[in-house]
Amino acid sequence: MAAAPGATPDSAPAAGAGEVEGERVKPFTPEKAKEIIMSLQQPAVFCNMAFDWPAHHWTAKHLSEVLHDKQIRFRMGMKRTDTVPQFETTCAYVEATLEEFLTWNCNQSTISGPFRDYDHSKFWAYADYKYFISLFDDKTDIFQDVIWSDFGFPGRNGRESTLWIGSMGAHTPCHLDSYGCNLVFQVQGRKRWHLFPPEDTPFLYPTRIPYEESSVFSKINVVNPDLQRFPQFCKARRYMVTLKPGQVLFVPRHWWHYVESIDPVTVSINSWIELEEDHQTRVEEAITRMLVCALKTAEDPHNTRAWLNPTEVEETSHEVNCHYLNRAVSALFDYRTSKVVEIQALRTNRDDMKKEGLNVHHHMEVEQMDDQDLLLGTIKQEAASPFGPDLVPVILSSEELPSERRGIFEGDGKDFVGKDGEHPGKLHCTKRQRMMSKNEDVVAEQTASDSSMAPSQTFISTDDLLDCLVNPQVTRIVAQLLIKGRSLWS
Template sequence: MCLQQPAVFCNMVFDWPVLYWNAKYLSEVLDGRTIRFRMGMKKRDAAPQFETKCSYVEATLEEFLAWTSGQPTCVSRPFSCYDSSKYWAYADYKYIARLFEDKTEIFKDIMWSDFGFPGRNGKESTLWIGSAGANTPCHLDSYGCNLVLQIQGRLASLETNRLYCCIVVLLIERLPSCIEPRKRWHLFPPSNTTFLYPTRIPYEESSIFSKVNVVNPDLKHYPRFTKAQAHVVTLNPGQVLFVPRHWWHYVESVDPITVSINSWIELDADHKARVEEAITRTLVCAIKSAENPSPVDAWLNPTEVEATSHEINLQYLNGAMSAYLEYQKVTVSEDRDLSTHDTEKEASSCKRRKIQVNPKPEDYKSGTHEAGITVVKAKKLEKIPFGVHLIPVLPQSQEASSVGAGAAESDSRDRLSKNEEGHFGKSCCTGKQSVMSNDCKTLAAQTDSDSTANSSQMAISTNDLLDCLVNPQVVSLVAGLLLERERV
């Protein structure tokens, strides 16, 4: 938990039963159950393909597989309006606890406990199934950090799995141009937030989106993106990617079919992040709801059920503030207790603990937090043991990132291929916050250049206003003032 940069874990999951979860196997397990697919265009435009710009299809995994393999529309009927050569499909954010609520034994196929989180399994995980080109727009998560497993697929046995992984590793090592990668991640550190033009429209409680299409950037409108430093890595089957808190990420499937799972790990810092998210929701919902309804301005992300009322939003804000202040009291009390204990007891008290948090009213949002949230406190280590089993995701060359060349691989890919030995190696929280300097002097520079690019169009829109009002830096200052007011 002390890692401050993305890293890939190898040789950690070769005995996890979840490696059998390819799309065909999941189709059999779901047995005709329909799930929601997000449909998007493979054509790369300069603007990000936000979820509000996508269409949606309810279909079975069997129909999805038929569509991706080019079978007749009578077999893949729900996808009949979409040419698979022009469109991608993405079954994203599928909470395993809901998807397999009648097959809870399947939760044990995922063993995050191997990473030091006792009891964490499939119940606190999310499933992602996509076709080539399926992507998640560049964003950062306000809450927690992220562990992501790329899944290999269904094999005859675990022994076969081990042998297969050895063979694939050798192939990647010797014939990299012949092996099509699985899922490519473009990551940017929190310090790059200004260069990524953050926005809260479309609004999702736990996500801060970037206005930049990081693989095809419009540098005329977003010139500061040239200063962004991308860390790019292709995640291969059996490898686990660690995404630290507040790292921006754009994710794209580059195989015909990809399957992955992830788990968001709650952190101590999330208590203040919930206050900031409550402030943001209150302002966004109040201002956007006051606008005249416009069919072209889909400001609410499809992951949000509805625009909640001002009364409910204030309840959430007060609940989040109360939870944070209570957490502070507990932390101060624990620190006092620690000062009177010996070293052994002090180390023991740093372990994970359950903290009661009052998130939001019931049915507030799809994927609401559970009442008891496991929060992790990181212990500082003097040195991170990078090596053949834990490989850092290094930044691209400055030349590549300065022109937004998203397809370039980081130096990490070579290390991932050459150093592996033997094997590949939103819980319902969709939470997501930005780490930025408290220096107010940088605020003016963060105003969206869209509104000033054309001098003949000086009208300020509601979204322009919101970009300033709910700028993560501004919200952080407001949260600090509110919390200080409550402490007095």
């Protein structure tokens, strides 16, 4: 496993963090941190940014005292090395208090209560996706213990955050988040993150079963892959980092991730940061929701548990989903209208500046702005690398795998460094376009490969059809056609 070099826990001051009059200061201002988050295209670990957060002391023991006898749902998974992912639809669930979880986690053989049927040596437990707003509904002051404003998001705190508490081995199957980018604050214990770039999506064999609006799952158990069934996975680039208490991980938009708890108890807090791209993504997700729910409900109207992720609690009727799609399209057009108004206002200001006789060189710069530049208000420039002891990039893994998994990382990795030493996470637009075109060819290769493996199997299931219909590349095209058509009708 290749941990990020130079990563320093927040519990100890990093070189360069600096001190003023004996007081510890943060390495980045909120404005600079936000600039990094909005421009960085690869995962990275922030150090020394949360040492003064009250949530820094939110161990599972502390939270058990805060929440007292509050019942929390834990997902129970098997500690096993299987090639099949443990999707949330196949797990058992237990309602228990944090105190009961901690007692069970001490591996007491005579345990009674909600965990009595789960041998600690064979099972892990995960209290995941616990939204603060429902977990601490009677203790709203606690929201202020999480200070995302330090990363340039004023007013953002625990209200927009999610809590995760797990035992050793707890994990969520490899997936990408449809919306936003992600900030993750590690409070207790360590978690190992396996990350894959968006360009490698075809190699991860995406699926929407189980269905969850905000997640695209991989069919692969990335820590023990079945390379006979999923041969293209050997081309995927794996980035790895072990996140330690006090550190904050930044996960860029649409990066795949598999996260596993590697200490007896882990606690982490995350918040998904909204992005402008989310407006179209909501349309894509609404299309996916409509198709998945329609076909799966028609297949078996009385067994949604088999395909609907437990985190999805909303209705799945066709009428509700049609309304959802219409709202997503309307919201996108409302957003675009507001941006047009902003652009027109900026252009008016630019014209006023020209009339006031500003210097010619400045005029030339302003004239070269496109609409996106006008929205940003500045001309895009190549920023100097922000990396250092307080911001550590997550790097491509060079871990030596067990013999049965060694085939995953063949090659010397030279293909992943661009000319002039460009970091693999920073691809130019033309290079991204070439990669997308290449990935479309890979999808076709996968189809041919899968069919050639079992020529006698002619049965096509609903899930097989959905894998094609709601493939992220397909829904993106459908959304664009739908939006374009709606624009013509207006």
